[in-house]
Amino acid sequence: MSTPDPGWRLHHVAHVVDDLDAAIDELAPLWGLELEIRETLDAQRVEAAMLRRGDVRVELIAPTDPESGVARFLESRGPGFHHVAYSVADVAETLSELSERGAELIDERPRPGLGGHLVAFVHPRSGGGVLTELVED
């Protein structure tokens, strides 16, 4: 087991929403958040926005295809929390470390995510019921 890594940081919390524009229009002025990134992620069939205030980042995700995983998540659980993301120095190395310890990975290797960062997801079964993303930022 390695020693605690001072490089780990909370990167963002992501919410799934029905309507991305409506959610941005509601949440940004209420919380004083500014729109930093807005992109369509074709592979995930979602559109996503990153809102920010200081070091608080809130990602909003809306499905672009009613058959996508995020659309099914929204249908079964309603709008709300989707995942938490930790910023780590090296996503590939962290995946190896977690895998050696028995974590159930969704992504076996890093892939491009919002804003072009390398990311990978770990299954909620290994996160105390919480879907967890690793981000190389």
Next chain:
Amino acid sequence: MSTPDPGWRLHHVAHVVDDLDAAIDELAPLWGLELEIRETLDAQRVEAAMLRRGDVRVELIAPTDPESGVARFLESRGPGFHHVAYSVADVAETLSELSERGAELIDERPRPGLGGHLVAFVHPRSGGGVLTELVED
């Protein structure tokens, strides 16, 4: 509307769990987290632990009374995400700011939370479906 506040940071994400000891024993070695605080919060009828790796803090919360709000949450939604917490310079001032903008507050004024920090909760209806805590750390 005020300008973005560089002092805002993601402070922690909290998971609700059935069994606090079992959750600590599972998650701490898997993620390389260290136990930083463990307390019983009588007013909320929960026991809570703060785990940490670098600047990533994961709070685990388990009910101590089957009639508590957290027990009902666990019964209806199962273990998993409970709330996200933002660290702000002044919780009372942030509550005023949010209230002026129409946010629905759970705590009208700051109260002591885990580790003795002043905290206050904002209703999920004002957080895009996500229960949000403000922490003065």
